[in-house]
Amino acid sequence: MTTVEERLLPSAEPVQLIDEHGARHDNPQYGMPAADALVDGYAQLVVGRRINDQAGALVRQGRLAVYPSSHGQEACQVAATMVLREQDWLFPTYRDTVSIISRGVDPIETLTLLRGDWHSGYDPHERNVAPQSTPLATQLVHAVGVAHAARLKGEDTVVMALCGDGATSEGDFHEALNFAAVFKAPVVFFIQNNEYAISVPLARQTVAPSLAHKGIGYGVPGERADGNDLAGLLAVLGQAVDKARAGEGPQLVEAHTYRVQAHTNADDASRYRDDEEVTPWLERDPIKRLDAYLTEQGLLEEAHRAEATAAADKIAADLRDGLMQDVSPDPAELFQHLYAVQTPQLKEQAAFLQDEIAREEA
Amino acid sequence: MTTVEERLLPSAEPVQLIDEHGARHDNPQYGMPAADALVDGYAQLVVGRRINDQAGALVRQGRLAVYPSSHGQEACQVAATMVLREQDWLFPTYRDTVSIISRGVDPIETLTLLRGDWHSGYDPHERNVAPQSTPLATQLVHAVGVAHAARLKGEDTVVMALCGDGATSEGDFHEALNFAAVFKAPVVFFIQNNEYAISVPLARQTVAPSLAHKGIGYGVPGERADGNDLAGLLAVLGQAVDKARAGEGPQLVEAHTYRVQAHTNADDASRYRDDEEVTPWLERDPIKRLDAYLTEQGLLEEAHRAEATAAADKIAADLRDGLMQDVSPDPAELFQHLYAVQTPQLKEQAAFLQDEIAREEA
Amino acid sequence: MTHQKLTMAQALNHALRDAMRADDTVLMFGEDVGALGGVFRITDGLTAEFGEDRCFDTPLAESGIVGMAVGLAMNGMRPVVEMQFDAFGYPAFEQVVSHVAKMRNRTRGKVTLPMVIRMPYAGGIGGVEHHCDSSESYYAHTPGLTVVAPATVADAYTLLRKAIEFPDPVIFMEPKKLYWAKEEVDLTTEQPGIGKAVVRREGRDATLIAYGPSVPIALEAADAAAAEGRQLQVVDLRSIVPFDDEKVCAAVRSTGRAVVVAEASGFASVSSEIVARVTERCFHSLAAPIRRVTGFDIPYPPPKLERHQLPGVDRILDAVDDLQWEDS
Amino acid sequence: MTHQKLTMAQALNHALRDAMRADDTVLMFGEDVGALGGVFRITDGLTAEFGEDRCFDTPLAESGIVGMAVGLAMNGMRPVVEMQFDAFGYPAFEQVVSHVAKMRNRTRGKVTLPMVIRMPYAGGIGGVEHHCDSSESYYAHTPGLTVVAPATVADAYTLLRKAIEFPDPVIFMEPKKLYWAKEEVDLTTEQPGIGKAVVRREGRDATLIAYGPSVPIALEAADAAAAEGRQLQVVDLRSIVPFDDEKVCAAVRSTGRAVVVAEASGFASVSSEIVARVTERCFHSLAAPIRRVTGFDIPYPPPKLERHQLPGVDRILDAVDDLQWEDS
């Protein structure tokens, strides 16, 4: 007989199926994902890393206004979407560009926000990916609503809702978990604990034993995983998604990872942390260890590597080309999207601007 | 060696030192409070009950606009203040009139809010009692600030912050617990779980194992107690206050009690619950069981009872007399208390009203 | 269409019921709206008729309520939520301003949020602190919201039906002191829609511009003025956003004088906007500056003092007297 | 008093530092204000000088930050908090409206809250969504708050010092695009205080009324107008609440024409209030209705379109041209 505490509290240590040296660790509760999933995941990690690096370069070239990178967190990014089915939803934050692209959203459309063309560039209904949320934790309650609507419609949709460690401190995190639990909404709350909220380290954010320990206060099972181990993440998130889909209600997963780079290009991490803190995390890189494991297992061949690199090259080129084109959004759009029917006030204001621009151009 | 879970999770059952039949239950962790504390507490319960009943009568007579009664919750009300020292602070809600009065605040001043004279009638600094909070859970973050200020000043003050079961769902509850934990603020968060938030039963509020289980998600020790057992409450709250005072950081205590009456006189509880649900709770009355226990122990004599009744009679009479006097707040006050220095705008508006009233009266 | 004598509370209840019958994606939820039927009984009987899935209580958290509505609306539902009192809408302010108001614009119309946030608002009921706020100005100032306030029983029905059918989010301000106002009405949606003001009373001497709880007071003032020989026109805005510039300006031009009546504190408010925009548009038709009769710039008073905060007939008539009848 | 060439960011940093030196109950806290020194570096070096107890990072929760400040102020401290960007102040709206603004009134002056909420606000920095809101109207409409916005480096110092010394809560709006504006200044509090507007430029033809980020634009417009032979007077409000009716009305009466310049969306805003109250008070001195040059009633645009939202010199001059110079 398991007590309610045993059912709801996380494992004593973050679940890890492949360690940083590429060695396999068996776990009684979580089986090793299928080989082809890992090989596919490997390719996605390589592509994800390239997206991060290319986007960084594009910021330096002035093609993107800002880019919050998930460099080092790619295993979380990729796992979050790999475990989803087509009808499922993803609720990403500003840092989850890789996740969105790995979900199949057009990369250039994804970067519309960070390029400064518009607030969001893709159609959320096309791949069931909500707009990236900037106000922290606020998207988590939306995720509950989307999941609850699916349940009301009799669908077996699951919603994957992402947030960072810092965001767990916001009131909306609390309200979302509680609402999801009370309504048994099929949401997997997935916290990427990268140890920092801009400059603020986790210890200033919470003194809880872990972020996964927050689940029990809502009656939500919490689990934690090594955030740089794709295999462990696929197993833990996969099981969470299965449970949510099976009607067991929301699940909370904390991935322990690390923000290897600064918060964004605009941030200067040297003001609040030492490089020595970063170094060991470079050793724990998610790609390196998966490569080691798969190679050791004889599952990863040069052909796979070449294929992954080619895919990465292609997306990097696509990003470069796509962002080199200067898109100028039409100022008339400023007034077009607020309401289904434009108000008389907005009509007046749109006409005013149009006239002003016409006179400027004359 | 205790695990962090053992340290932070509540007891398997609510702590109860005296059961509903007045029988004593020993608890390895919590000793029975001293006899004179229980006898004194008994008298306070009797007075508290009378305050509730008298206030109810005054509502029916139109002397109070509204009264949210703590009838049946008097053990919580009284215990919350009995464990405090003079320098400590109490943060009450609209339902905690009895607690405020038992802290020594003038009863008539306490009822200013519910009488409709002004938003709050007592000087919070006089007895360190914050204004009663109507917006749920919002006062809990203030409590953290008051506690933190005390720490900064080097005082060993403790803050007792009250809220209901419903209020635990608000974002501010979450933020308050987390801030208190991170800053190790000496706050005892005391939830009176009376099973209802107006019409909404606890099961709609949360599916957590208990409200005390919310503590671990913040690294805050949670404990639960029988909310109708003054002895258990004094023991549990007393220990929580001691720990907070000793620098162990915030503590969370859930008292399990029941809202015997409707939410307020304006509420009709028959719309959402059956009388049968209420009946067993009448048996669990906090006064009855303490009376039984103390009588059985030979600690409560007729003289004590008579004294308690006399004190209750006196306060009932004071309430009646005090509220029979018609106090008419001065309309000029509307403009006097917003700023230390009245703005030109308010000066103008105050003059306008004064002139209007003068013309009306002319 | 039924001809009945109803209170505004009942009319709102009918509107919800009829909307829920007409469209089974309409959901109603919030605090105490289920078994209790809402603290003002606006949702009375809806759970009984439509079941727990259609009308339900939530945990006590306003940001969660509004945020969940956003998600439901994103996924095919038409949620209607109740903030128990308008001051308890503030914890949801972030959701309202950053998401409810902006989602459509953010996604270039790809994600629409057909949802209604109902708020019992304003005073006059002797409520203690936090129970009588008038927060319409916060919402009216927020681009992307539609803000509506009925003043009559008939409009309560019409406007709530139209708000629920509206393709975009509507902040629906219910003047709580009028909940018990009774009228003989036809429950119909064949009335001017959102965005349309109506002239409730004709008059050639001056125009009173009001909305929500101030409309009946304005009409009373007009009655009193008529007894003194002055014909006051009364315009009921009904919709604050969009604003009916055309109707309001035509009315003011026809009289050359105007008083705006609103219960909210005046500073940086909807009433400021009305004065500003009407003056901008009708300056040369004005014989006098437009006057405002609003709440003072103070927190809503305790019950024993609230009458001083509420625009009353005398205060309106004083303002009308102030419209420089001699020198113009 | 030191004469230095400083950016506004540096002047604010000096103000905090000097206030913390002068009074050890002054605390500074919020998100990333410690080791990082704030995302705009306004708190740079404060933790180093005053220690973790005086300037510190909090968990990421704005309601918690403001609420904790309320408690600290109740118990003898003078907290200064930073909302990282003004749109991230919305989660704290309930605390601001229901407690910060009301505590003193609620307790008849027994509990006072000497605290400052600093908000980097407004646009012009190419920020993505939620980073360029202008939310001053929400606060200005809320009775009990004092709302201040500096427009010059000197005023940033003076007004922040005065805000911290103020006995009541102050919403301190920092025009973030001016953070890097440099001026030769004396750091002094010997300047007009909270509640006082100043005339930044004399002119007899029309008055531009501005505050915060719009003041430099108004001055630029006045320069341009002067080149065309029109003398525009520029009034810098400095303090939105309390409002300096006397100074502003005197200015407008002296010219008979006025344009209000503000970056926030115009509807039901501070700019509406200015038009309304000045018109009410100066109607017969006005040769034309007061014009507004404000942001459109839309969410703040994405970086590539933001210049259309910002009041610019041409738009201001067009409005001035519109002041019916011929027919009056």
Ligand SMILES: Cc1ncc(C[n+]2csc(CCOP(=O)(O)OP(=O)(O)O)c2C)c(N)n1
């Ligand atoms: C409500 C709100 N407050 C503040 C911010 C400013 N801000 C942007 S990112 C960030 C840190 C977030 O940290 P975390 O949740 O750990 O996510 P990470 O950036 O590490 O992925 C802050 C404070 C915001 N976006 N929203």
Ligand SMILES: Cc1ncc(C[n+]2csc(CCOP(=O)(O)OP(=O)(O)O)c2C)c(N)n1
């Ligand atoms: C922020 C907020 N939302 C809603 C309300 C309206 N309201 C007043 S009391 C109450 C129920 C509170 O229940 P609980 O916290 O369990 O306390 P109890 O009344 O049972 O003591 C509600 C919903 C409020 N006061 N504040």
Ligand SMILES: [Mg+2]
């Ligand atoms: Mg983080």
Ligand SMILES: [Mg+2]
């Ligand atoms: Mg309760």
